[in-house]
Structure formats: structure tokens, C-alpha cells
């Protein structure tokens with residue numbers, strides 16, 4: 001079973017941010033910013049190409065919810081959403097995931 005499936009079913013501990021029937025969100029173990037969160041569908045799919053339209057529809061509704069939750073709780077000034085597919089896109093865990101990366105004005109290093 002993949003590591004993110006093990007996180008969903010609690011075999012590997014995680015810092016949960018959000019959960020519903022279709023979705024699990026948790027803090028990244030190697031955060032690039034405060035509050036760096038991974039949001040994943042509960043159904044196992046390696047990449048975006050493997051996720052059915054129905055599963056994507058159910059899962060994706062939680063992305064803006066978690067984004068708003070991060071904004072409200074962390075008072076971040078910006079938010080990057082990033083999703084990697086395949087090793088040449090630097091995907092390292094083969095269970096679809098979206099990175100939600102809060103950004104802060106005080107750490108901003110220029111346009």
C-alpha cells in the first residue's frame with residue numbers, strides 16, 4: 001500500500017488539517033513554508049491521469065475549502081497550489097496530491 005494510503009488509514013501518523021468522505025489533507029513533512037499542506041483524494045490514483053472525472057469532481061471541491069481554512073487560520077498573504085505528475089515533473093509520491101503552499105509578505109524576496 002502506498003504511503004499516502006497508509007496516512008489516510010492512520011498506519012502512518014500525520015498532522016490532519018481536513019477530512020471528509022473523499023478527501024484527506026495534512027501537513028507536509030518537509031514544509032517549504034509555514035502551513036504547507038498536502039490534499040489528497042482518499043481513492044488511490046498515481047497521477048492526475050489515473051483519477052476518474054467523478055473522483056476528481058468529488059475530491060476537488062475540498063481544495064478551495066482547505067485554501068480558505070489556511071488563509072483564515074494562518075493569515076497568509078498568498079497561496080501557491082502545485083501538483084506534480086511523473087518523475088520528470090518531480091513527483092516523488094505516486095498518489096495524487098496537491099500542494100497548498102501559504103506565502104507570507106515578510107518572507108517575499110522580490111517580484
Ligand code: 5GP
Pocket residue numbers: 003012014015026027028029030031038083084090091092093094
Ligand atoms: P511530490 O514531490 O511528489 O510532489 O511531493 C511529495 C511530498 O510528500 C513532499 O513534499 C514530501 O515532503 C511529502 N511527504 C513524503 N512522505 C511524507 C510523509 O510520510 N508524511 C508527510 N506528511 N509528507 C510526506
Ligand code: ZN
Pocket residue numbers: 001002003004005006043044045094095
Ligand atoms: Zn495511495
